[in-house]
Amino acid sequence: MHRLNKKAGDYGEKAAEIYLKKSGYTILNRNFRCFLGEVDIIAKNKDYITFVEVKSRWSDTYGLPCEAVNYRKKLKIYRTAKYYIASKSLINYNFRFDVIEVILNHQNDSYDLKFIENAFQI
Template identity: 55%
Template structure:
């Protein structure tokens, strides 16, 4: 089961990266990890550094992918973003937290993608 979830996650992150680039983001980092957690994609969108959580699913049976980004997950992303900002000395920038929802289709290679800018604040 773990490998299936990882495979879906990797596919989602690849689709999200392409989508972000097509929409003018500059990708700064991917899969940034520290003891606080992980951030899927870090990108620059205009004047903002955006910390992006990618959630991919097959269908909405258990809610939208973005609903999985609960307060505990948001807090981990926030703490990880703090470490990234410190490590990269990015204090002068504006920051926000975005979520990308990807719903994949079992029957074909079709998918839907939704970018939620400024999805949460801590």
């Protein structure tokens, strides 16, 4: 991954984490990895466990960040989420897949963030 893209991804994930915390979510895990894939953020809000994919871009010139979450990516997130749920024995929760888009500003440290709740289902 290009260093600039890695920087955008890291910055976007931190911005997403701050947003979720301010919105009342508890962060359970960040960058959860297993042999099936990775989930950027796993968070809890009330009786929901949410699996959040964060997509960051420097601009929307080549499309919206959420458009990068294609079927193959959704399937990897879903399978990783199933593994996480089983490994933690999470039985009394509802589950949801969310996407957070972050468009970064080149001139300063500002950004536009869009939270897409229940962004997809498998």
